[in-house]
Amino acid sequence: xxxxxxxxxxCYVALSWMLVVPAATAQEQDAKSLLIELRQRHxxxxxxxxxxxxxxxxxxxESLATLSEHGEWPEELANWPQDADTTSFxxxxxxxxxxxxxxxxxxxxxxxxxxxxxxxxRERFASLVDNLELLIEESQTHYDLLAVGQINEANLFxxxxxxxxxxxxxxxxxTIGSGITRDISRIGxxxxxxx
Numbered sequence: 660x661x662x663x664x665x666x667x668x669x670c671y672v673a674l675s676w677m678l679v680v681p682a683a684t685a686q687e688q689d690a691k692s693l694l695i696e697l698r699q700r701h702x703x704x705x706x707x708x709x710x711x712x713x714x715x716x717x718x719x720x721e722s723l724a725t726l727s728e729h730g731e732w733p734e735e736l737a738n739w740p741q742d743a744d745t746t747s748f749x750x751x752x753x754x755x756x757x758x759x760x761x762x763x764x765x766x767x768x769x770x771x772x773x774x775x776x777x778x779x780x781r782e783r784f785a786s787l788v789d790n791l792e793l794l795i796e797e798s799q800t801h802y803d804l805l806a807v808g809q810i811n812e813a814n815l816f817x818x819x820x821x822x823x824x825x826x827x828x829x830x831x832x833x834t835i836g837s838g839i840t841r842d843i844s845r846i847g848x849x850x851x852x853x854x
Contacts, residue, residue, distance in 0.1 A: 690853055697846045699774045703784075704839050706769040707832050710787055713762055714828045717755055717794050718821060721801055724748040725817050728810050749805045755798035763792055780835050787831045790824040797821060 727748040745753075769775060770784045797820045804813035 690850070693846050693850050693853075695774075697843065700839050700842050700846065702769070702772075703775045703780065704836065704843075706766060706775065706784065707836050707839070709762075710766055710784075710791060711829065711832050713759055713766075714791055714794060714825050717759060717791075717798065718825045720751050720755060721798060721817060721821050724752045724801075724805055725810075725814055728805055728808075728813070745806050749802065752798055752802040752805060755802075756795055759791075759795050763788060763795070766791070776835075777838075780838065783831055783835055787828050787835075790828050790831075793824050794821060794828075797824075 724746075727746055766788045767785070770781055770788060775781075776784055797816075801813060801816055801821060804810075804816055
């Protein structure tokens with residue numbers, strides 16, 4: 660009788676184990692897929708942040724140069740030559756192309772990597788990278804206007820060809836980022852249900 664009860668308990672334990680192990684394995688697979696999706700969404704958000712940060716740096720450099728020329732700010736750098744053709748603020752605009760052009764390749768690689776963005780997001784992100792490239796390309800014209808003292812023309816150029824693409828980048832990035840944030844929140848809710 661005791662052997663029969665022991666066999667019955669062993670059978671119950673084995674049956675329970677057979678039911679629990681597949682559920683645990685399935686839950687483990689769900690957790691892995693959620694982690695992969697979370698990593699991809701974070702990669703997408705990091706790429707958006709990089710894009711916005713680069714655009715903001717370019718606009719900062721160019722707006723500072725424009726303001727310095729409007730206000731005729733004195734040059735306060737100890738190592739900047741007094742007889743230089745331009746101020747250091749204006750010269751920084753000249754360096755935008757050289758400093759930021761290489762960054763575009765990394766952003767384009769991120770955009771083309773499968774999984775980080777949905778097809779629609781990838782298309783939108785690529786368009787934002789194109790706008791960033793436009794900002795970089797137009798910096799040379801802006802520099803040329805500032806360097807020859809055409810301040811009003813440089814100001815108008817900044818408004819139309821620098822600030823406008825920048826605003827487009829900020830707005831587009833916000834739209835894509837909102838979707839990514841919703842996805843991250845959804846992943847968090849799904850992960851809590853696995854417990």
